[in-house]
Amino acid sequence: MILGLREILAPALAAAGLDAAADTWRIGELWADALGERIGSRAVPLRLTRGELLVAVPDAVWRQELSLLAPEIVARLNDQLGEPIVQRLRFIAAAAAPDRKPTPRRRLRSESATRGSAPPSVDVATEVGTALADLWRSRARRLDRDAL
Numbered sequence: 001m002i003l004g005l006r007e008i009l010a011p012a013l014a015a016a017g018l019d020a021a022a023d024t025w026r027i028g029e030l031w032a033d034a035l036g037e038r039i040g041s042r043a044v045p046l047r048l049t050r051g052e053l054l055v056a057v058p059d060a061v062w063r064q065e066l067s068l069l070a071p072e073i074v075a076r077l078n079d080q081l082g083e084p085i086v087q088r089l090r091f092i093a094a095a096a097a098p099d100r101k102p103t104p105r106r107r108l109r110s111e112s113a114t115r116g117s118a119p120p121s122v123d124v125a126t127e128v129g130t131a132l133a134d135l136w137r138s139r140a141r142r143l144d145r146d147a148l
Contacts, residue, residue, distance in 0.1 A: 023085050024048045027077060034080040035073060036138075038131035039066070043091070051087030053077075056094035063091040072139060 024047055032040030042062050046054045057063045066073065070089045077086045 023081075024053075026081060027053065027086070030077075030080045034076045036131065036134055038134065042131075046092075046094075048086070051085070053086045053089050055089055055091050057091045058093065058095050060093070063093065067091055069135065072135065 024045060027045045027048065031045055034040075035043075042059070043055050043057045043066060046056050048054075055066070057066060067089070073089060074086050078084045
């Protein structure tokens with residue numbers, strides 16, 4: 001039987017006191033499954049320190065929306081992990097997927113007339129709305145299932 005790299009390294013990391021590295025690895029493996037492809041591809045877990053998961057999110061709109069959903073995200077991650085490893089999330093502005101090709105940004109009509117910070121592109125706002133709707137629908141289904 002061939003063991004995966006995680007199974008080989010986990011005991012060594014634990015012996016060295018680097019359990020958080022092994023937990024971060026596990027979180028990275030189940031990230032997209034726990035949160036869905038849309039959210040999972042826009043945000044990337046970076047490291048776990050004393051229960052706080054640092055997550056890279058390139059777009060301010062996504063950081064804002066994900067911070068509002070942090071309790072739900074923590075619950076989903078811990079549910080997938082099978083133990084309460086993640087206690088809180090901290091979102092930072094960083095490239096989430098460097099290998100992803102940048103998409104052209106369509107500006108809102110009023111954006112060119114405003115000065116200072118620009119509103120999010122139409123594409124990002126639409127994707128955030130769709131991803132959040134998917135997340136809330138799955139939460140509602142789970143609550144309905146638990147109520148039965």
